[in-house]
Amino acid sequence: MDQDPITRATGYLSEAFETGNPLAPLPPEIAITTQDDAEEVAGGVLARLGFAPCGIRVAPAADGSLITGPMLEARFLDDGAGLALEIMRHGRASAALLGVLGTALDPEATTPPDISAIHPALDVSASRYTQGPADRFAEIADLAGLGLLVLGKRRPVPATPRRVALVEGEGSPRGKAFDLHAAFAAAAAEARRLGGLPAGAVLVVAGLGAPVVGLKAGARLTARFTGIGKVSASFG
Numbered sequence: 001m002d003q004d005p006i007t008r009a010t011g012y013l014s015e016a017f018e019t020g021n022p023l024a025p026l027p028p029e030i031a032i033t034t035q036d037d038a039e040e041v042a043g044g045v046l047a048r049l050g051f052a053p054c055g056i057r058v059a060p061a062a063d064g065s066l067i068t069g070p071m072l073e074a075r076f077l078d079d080g081a082g083l084a085l086e087i088m089r090h091g092r093a094s095a096a097l098l099g100v101l102g103t104a105l106d107p108e109a110t111t112p113p114d115i116s117a118i119h120p121a122l123d124v125s126a127s128r129y130t131q132g133p134a135d136r137f138a139e140i141a142d143l144a145g146l147g148l149l150v151l152g153k154r155r156p157v158p159a160t161p162r163r164v165a166l167v168e169g170e171g172s173p174r175g176k177a178f179d180l181h182a183a184f185a186a187a188a189a190e191a192r193r194l195g196g197l198p199a200g201a202v203l204v205v206a207g208l209g210a211p212v213v214g215l216k217a218g219a220r221l222t223a224r225f226t227g228i229g230k231v232s233a234s235f236g
Contacts, residue, residue: 055202069144
């Protein structure tokens with residue numbers, strides 16, 4: 001993609017982010033067809049809006065693949081938050097963990113990330129496109145579907161694999177096992193590919209263990225992590 005289409009796509013997505021208005025599918029002449037172009041557009045959106053990311057987020061795309069995008073501190077919410085569905089177009093939620101880096105991620109290193117603490121989280125993705133993203137490249141350009149991240153209490157990092165369940169309403173199912181160290185290692189590799197991160201930055205890994213859930217009015221979702229904690233949000 002030459003620079004003019006990238007600039008135009010950046011403008012369309014920036015305006016949609018600022019106004020909250022839905023965005024029609026991008027015209028064919030500026031369709032985003034590669035990951036490099038998609039990431040360039042996402043970076044351009046951040047620059048145009050004056051947003052400085054505090055880390056990266058790896059989350060499930062609408063097509064089920066994993067995509068990487070920026071994390072913005074302004075998108076953090078406290079446990080128990082109530083969210084309005086009208087601002088969460090094509091909203092989906094999944095169980096997530098936020099890890100705080102104790103030391104910087106050197107882009108040339110291959111060692112496991114130094115995670116000083118974690119927070120249980122609910123990752124809520126959205127889309128600025130009226131009909132949802134056409135494909136994963138369109139979704140990456142849209143800040144990887146960045147919506148909001150509802151955070152639970154800070155916890156130490158457990159040494160062993162854990163279980164997670166995403167529950168609507170009440171209940172305490174056994175959940176599915178997941179390897180949080182492997183998830184953070186994969187996120188760290190993505191962060192290094194993008195240039196590394198400083199100490200204190202965050203790695204967010206979403207779509208853990210349990211399935212992604214489409215949002216609906218009146219729902220209350222809780223992500224429960226054995227030995228770590230839980231976090232909830234309601235949707236209206």
